[in-house]
Amino acid sequence: MASAVDSLPIVGNHPQAEVRSCDTTSLPVCLTAQQFIRWHAVVAVVFLLIGGIGALLLALTRWPAVHLLDAEWYYRILTLHGLNMLIFWILSFEIAVLYFAGTVLLNTRLASKWAAYVCFGMMLVGSVMVDITIMGGKADVLMTSYVPLMATPWFYLGIIILAVGALIGVFNFLATIYIAKRDHTYEGSVPLVVFGATAAAIIAVGTLLHGAVVMIPTWLWSMGVISEIDPSWYRITWWGLGHMSQQVNVCAMVSIWYLLGTLTVGAKPLNQAVCRGAFVLYILFINLASAHHLLVDPGVGAGWKIWNTSYAMYLAVLASMIHGFTVPASIEVAMRGKGFTRGMFGWLAAAPWSNPGFSGFFLSLIIFGFGGGITGVVLGTQQINIMAHNTLRIPGHFHVTVVGGTTLAFMALTYYVVPLIFQRDFYAKTLCRLQPYVFGGGITLMAVGMSFAGSYGVPRRHWDIEFTGGQFAVGFDAGAHAMLGIMGVGAVIAVIGLLMYVLLVVAAVFFGPRIAGQAMPPWHEEPARPADAVTDQSEEHKTPGTLVLAIVFLAAFAVYYFANWMWLADVWEVR
Amino acid sequence: MSIYNPPAGWFKAPTGAERLWVGLALTWCIIMSLAMPYWHFYGKQNSTGESYRVSVADYGARVQQFVESNTVGTEQGVPIVEIAPGGDGYLLARMWAFYPIIKLKKGQTYRLHISSLDLQHGFSLQPLNMNFQVLPGYDHVLTITPTSSGIFSIICNEFCGIGHHSMTGRIIVED
Known part of the structure; x- marks a missing residue:
């Protein structure tokens, strides 16, 4: 550095x-x-x-x-x-x-x-x-x-x-x-992290303007100044706020991945044009993703739904898939450069997993990609959404994007923000090192429980799935109840991870040892260069491990995607 | 390093594995983009969003007329109303019930209208897990063909106030 x-x-x-x-x-x-x-x-x-x-x-x-x-x-x-x-x-x-x-x-x-x-x-x-x-x-x-x-x-x-x-x-x-x-x-050009933050800021302007456009009339309506707000207009505009703001989060999170890659292992992006191009794709194509909250709505037609999900949205998906490759690839190159060249994944095994800045960021990457990314695209497919809209599959998806992804990345960054910006050291560093695993593991388990309960049809935002007091008896399969139990256990674990984070951060920020005037204590010892390390002399950076991981990801994506189409083909015909 | 200004000449095409991945990812995105229009024309399950503006009062009247002319029985005080094959049926969502009970025949096609008298509601057909949005002021038309028979539940899956969890309805499909 x-x-x-x-x-x-x-x-x-x-x-x-x-x-x-x-x-x-x-x-x-x-x-x-x-x-x-x-x-x-x-x-x-x-x-x-x-x-x-x-x-x-x-x-x-x-x-x-x-x-x-x-x-x-x-x-x-x-x-x-x-x-x-x-x-x-x-x-x-x-x-x-x-x-x-x-x-x-x-x-x-x-x-x-x-x-x-x-x-x-x-x-x-x-x-x-x-x-x-x-x-x-x-x-x-x-x-x-x-x-x-x-x-x-x-x-x-x-x-x-x-x-x-x-x-x-x-x-x-x-x-x-x-x-x-x-x-x-x-x-010259601004650093990549600034570029990503700028992309987030640009999307944020659009987001917050949508917020103003929808909230000001609604505020006036709540005071009786306006007599009616059209519910369909409200939904389209509100999701311009609600979904675009999630793209701000994605941009901020990806920028933090790059930032922490550099801070933890000294990673540098393979090709800045690719990374920056991917951020530009977010700016250009992400806003229309608000459509996928309206995929089974009246008031908007099939053409509108398909156009806004596919053409536009998938270029933003492409952007995420690109970052999902370039971020771990930059780690692989950095670790191989340090001599960890053994096999396909020797670089990954030797990564500083005891550094919460690294483990939090890398878990965020994995959870966001494999969990949030795949489910998001599948649930946001126009027709498949029929089997997902307003079920627990939806929060099952966004708890592994915005919590397992964004929040965990923010937590990971905090392990650097506190010593570098607050100039305070952490107490209980063993707990700090554990925290990303507890939080990431808990939220993943919770989201799995939610997603599968949602596949049984369990609705989101619903107090009682026994439908007490309803005019007809309705109930769910025992499997759905088991999944809600898994959700509960996962949530408790995640909240424990969250409380650990809050306590550790509050203790450090307000009572931690002051470290102004000295370098921050490193989260991990730089491992010794392996004796059998061979330095790759070629110009081109080799990233075979990342490519394998990426192809495993694509295979998982394709299996889940086509399985959902098969399930869809089994329900009633509807137009 | 992503926190420093990149060296001059950073704008260049990707190479090697990165180039391969960008190509694979783009191909996959194009496949997914084409799948939706394909399914729209050749698949059997689509949300076309066919809908018409309707006032709450008018929609309530249509439901009442539908119930009066097509009731074939009652269950727990709720009329069971049969839709003629190929015909139109009207389902009402309100706090906190779906009205009336709809009766269909397997393999026949119906135009099922849904709208709300008050708040936004969710039409969630269980255990099939088919879900559609219901808005006041919009007559949402689902052209449906039941492919299985039995007693199906409708539950509301859009928050509609304190009694939301008790909002249920029923569709009966005979062979």
């Missing part, structure tokens, strides 16, 4: 005394940005904790043997969980990531300190408003708040304030990139 630093231009644009040189990487850290990275990160973890407590209550309710909450509180906590996890935790962490990528990696100051204050204040106020209305029982409308379900106007207003605050943060990031360019604080 240190060698490349020498080539960095050292003419930043920081005012006097508002920059420090990182004691580990020598990168210039803007102190204003550092302050806001810390604030957003701390708030993010608080929301993660709220959402995590909610997760435990929900899992213990949907686990039929436990069935903890009553119906009212189940839906209330479900609303709370969705918004705190999917929006508040992730968005807060992403703003921190943007401030980091925009300033530190481009050797520049943050464009506007005041905008950063406004962004932080609005996001906090908006989020707290939303949480208060939910806990007060004034917004039992779930995260999607599908009209004509109606919440108190304060709920919608809270979301609008949050979205505008976040938008200000995103524009502050874009302005930071602009002033870096203007002041020539770097040479």
Whole structure:
């Protein structure tokens, strides 16, 4: 790492005394940005904790043997969980990531300190408003708040304030990139991580604008100013917010994969044109993926559904498949370069699995690809969606994208953010090393349980699958109940992993040993170069192990995909 | 390194395994893209989204008329209504029941209309696990052909308030 630093231009644009040189990487850290990275990160973890407590209550309710909450509180906590996890935790962490990528990696100051204050204040106020209305029982409308379900106007207003605050943060990031360019604080092209973060920011602008377009009329409607909101229009526009925001998460997560690949094993991308091209595909083609929440809707026709899922969406899928190759390939090249050349997977076995920054990131990659990616494309296939819409298959899918993928990547990054940005060391490092495995394992088990329960037809967002009080007796197969039990066990394990993370991070951030002025303690000892290592002298980087992994992935993808078409062929005919 | 500015000349075509993978992934994406239009024309299960704007009052009246002219029995106080093969039937979703019970014959094709009187609902046919969205103001038409017989349950799988979990309905299919 240190060698490349020498080539960095050292003419930043920081005012006097508002920059420090990182004691580990020598990168210039803007102190204003550092302050806001810390604030957003701390708030993010608080929301993660709220959402995590909610997760435990929900899992213990949907686990039929436990069935903890009553119906009212189940839906209330479900609303709370969705918004705190999917929006508040992730968005807060992403703003921190943007401030980091925009300033530190481009050797520049943050464009506007005041905008950063406004962004932080609005996001906090908006989020707290939303949480208060939910806990007060004034917004039992779930995260999607599908009209004509109606919440108190304060709920919608809270979301609008949050979205505008976040938008200000995103524009502050874009302005930071602009002033870096203007002041020539770097040479050539921006680093890949900044490129990925910029892609995330661009999609975020679209996302948040959709949020404004849908939430402002809905807010007015909740106050009686507007008499009606068309439910189909609401769904299309809301998912412009709801699904695009997940693509922001994907972009941020992939950028963090590249970042952690570099920080943990010194990986560098094989071909930057490919990686950057894949980010461009996200920007161009991901927004239309909001269609796959409407695949069995009235109001939109087959042509619209197929066009928006296939042509456009699959180029974004291509982008993810490319990153899914280039990220592990860069690890393979780096590890082979260190002499771990034995066999197909010697490089992988020798990787620093005891480093939570590495294990968290690599598990995130595997869980996102094999779990979230494959299920997402299959469930988002227009006709197959008939067997999946609003069943537990859907949360089974997105808990391995946004939790096993994005959240786990954010957690992994935290093991570097705390020592490098908060300048504090962790306690209980053995627990730190275990945490990604506990969380990743738990969430994977939970998602497997959800997905299979959903295949039995078990609905999502449903308090009681015994249908107590219904006009007809309905029940599910014993297999479905077993799957919900697996979901419950997995969820409990995942929540334990989440609580470990929160405790470790809080202990380190507020009470950890101060390490300012010294390099961060390394998470792993650099392993000795094997005695039998042979250095590959050829120009081209060989990545046979990654290619095998990628082909195994493609085979798993194809099997699941075609199996679903076969299952579909067995249900009633419908047009 | 992904955190530093790339060296000049980074813009170049992929080579080796990376190039192979990009080609494989693109091919797979194209196959998946073609599968959907293929199934639209040659497959038997599609969500065409055929739907018409309808006022809540008008839809309620249509259901009432359908029930009055086609009822063949009752079960637990709910009318069982038979749709003539090839004909139109009207199913109502409301908080928190589906109305009425629909009776069909295996192998016949029907136009089953679904709409809501109040909130958004989900039409989830079990144990087949076929799912469609129900919106107030939209008459969603499913042209269905039952290929199995028996008693099937409809459950609501879109959140519709505190009684959501108790919202059920029934479709009876005779051989």
